[in-house]
Structures are given as C-alpha cells and as structure tokens.
Amino acid sequence: MSGREKDFIDEAFAENWVVPLGPNVNGFEKDLENFFINDYAPQAATSGREDFDKKRIVALSSGTAAIHLGLTALGVGPGDEVMVQSFTFSASANPVTYLGATPVFIDSEPDSWNMDPDLLDRAIADRIAKTGEKPKAIIPVYLYGMPADIKGILDVARKWDIPVLEDSAEAFGSLYDGLPCGTFGQYGVLSFNGNKMITTSGGGALICPDEESAKLVTSYATQSREPFPWYQHERVGFNYRLSNICAGIGRGQMTIAHDHLRHHRNVQEQYRRLLADVEGIELHDNPAPEYDSNFWLCAITFSPALRVRGDDGCGRPEAMRRHLDSQGIESRHLWKPMHLQPFFSDAPAYVNGVSEDLFSRGLCLPAGPYVGENEVRRVVEAIRESIL
C-alpha cells in the first residue's frame, strides 16, 4: 500500500459513494488510461498504431469478469470455439465455458512460455477442416508477466480474421516493442486481485478498442439497463462493475505503480546475479530485446541432469518446494496446463510438449513487495542446499 488508498476510501464514505459507481471508479479509469494509453501515445504514433489512442478502459469487479465481458462483446456464444493458451491459470478458460462455448487449447513456444503462433495457425486450419466453422476468438496469455510473441499471434489472427483478447492479468506494465501488453488485441484484460502487480483487493479492467465498445461493456457490466424511466433490458446483463471503495484502493495504488514495477524488475536482476553460478538452474528471462517483462513472478527451470534432495518420487519441483517451505520460503509450481486438468479433459488441445515439460521442471520464487536483497540471497542459498 502507498498510504494514499485510505484517503480515497475516506472520501467515498464522506460523500456516501458506497456503490459500484462514483468518483473513484471514474478517477481510477482515468489513471489507467493515462498509464496504458496517453503515456504511450507518442511511441504508438511512431509505430503506426492509429487505433491506439481511441482505446478506453472500463473498471470491473475482476479479471475473470473482464474476460467474460470481452468475449460477450465479441459475440462468443453457445457452440462456438475459442483458442486459449493451455499454459495458464484456469480463469483464462472458464469464461469461455460460461458462454456455452468450447475452449481449444494451444501449447506454448519455449522462449516466452506463451502461445506458439505456428501451432495456433495449424490448429485454426484444423478446426475449420473438422467443424466447418472459424474459431470466434484467440486468447493469448502473458504468463508471469512475460510478453507473448504477440506480433506472430497478431499475424495469424489477421490471416484468419479472428479477434484477439489478450489475457494481460499478470502483465500490468509489461511491454512488447515498447508498448504495453493489453493494448495489442481488440480487447485486453487486467486483474487487480490481491496477488497481482497492483491490487484493489479484488478487481479488474477491460481495455476496449474505442468509446463505443467501452460504453457497450459498461452497459453489460451494469445489467444492460436501457435509458428509460423504468427498467428496460434488451440484452443479457451482468453485475460486474467495480465498487467505488475498491476503486479508491486502485487510485492509491496507481500513485506507486511505477515503484512496484521497479521493485519486481530489481528482484529479477538480483536473482539473475545470484543464480548465475548455480549449475542446473535457469532463470526465465526476456528472450529478445522487444520483450520487457514486469517480472510479476520470477520463475526457474531445472536442467535434465539436476538432482533435488528429497525427491522420493514426488518430482523435483515438489521436492524443492518442500525444502524451501521447511526454510519458511513459499514457492509455487508453474501453472499446470489446462489440457491436463480433469475439468477440461474433453476440450480439444493442440500440444507440442512444451508446457508439460515446463510444469515438470520449474518453480516460481518469491518476488513480492517484502522481498529485498537479503531475502533473495536466502532463497538462493536454500535452492543451493536443496540440490544434490
């Protein structure tokens, strides 16, 4: 917290704006538009992005709600198919299911760990051959904040004329080619859950292509009420607007967004330095100059030869996780791919082994606000101890 969050909340109470609309919601949206759009407009102009400064941002109750409304605005409905990155958190795929559509899972490429554009291209051709229908949308994800090969994905999307909805929930402040993740597709999703780069306790936002679509999304988020003196509805509606109290937290957080980003990139730099001579451990890092991750989480992978103490058949990531845990250090497995999840076992999947391989030999390390240089040192020391 910056200390400013409570001022915005106090204001909301003083003016009795304790509802899912109000000055904090409007102010937070303006802050987000400054951060994502206005600050980058000159850079976007030099990249020939004429669509860029038309974009508008709508604050919502969660990132999951933002995906649900983005897909709704794109017209996804029962029987449709949506191409979704398999290596992700389940929230990327669940809203496809809410709409009665089917997720089609696409594996990752080994550099960014995100959606493989070539595999996506082949999968789209195969879906059309099998079903006679074009998939309705493509959802790439920026895992742990790392940009995807979004240029490659957009090329494929353009070739087939299919809209892209970027799941940028983990990539607040990440850049690809100097522009923010979440601003490349038709829609971009942000999350302000408690564990994300900035938080509103729970919340999200949808980056929309223009004023008109932002109005449509806002209408969907507020029960699709038409401008009549009585309650009139002509479309399905949702209760997905962000609370004015939570938006107050968001406004406070936006005053220190750049500090959070600096912190996370700094933690990555320390892991880079301290893990450099630990044999068999590789730190997941920007694969090329156009990639600029926010390093929301720092992740490592093990080389094939590396052996971990206490691996009694539980697998190397679990053995190391247990050792770190015994030292009071919390670590996490990498995301278990969606095509391996029992709930999605019937969904079509186009796999190349990359996400399954990463899941079997990787771990996420602590990177939050309380992780300083001493903590990184302690984590790396514990990693060394756990190696045989």
Ligand SMILES: *Cc1c(COP(=O)(O)O)cnc(C)c1O
């Ligand atoms: C957190 C997250 C979401 C969902 O955001 P919520 O605000 O928690 O609903 C979606 N996708 C990914 C990749 C996430 O990490």
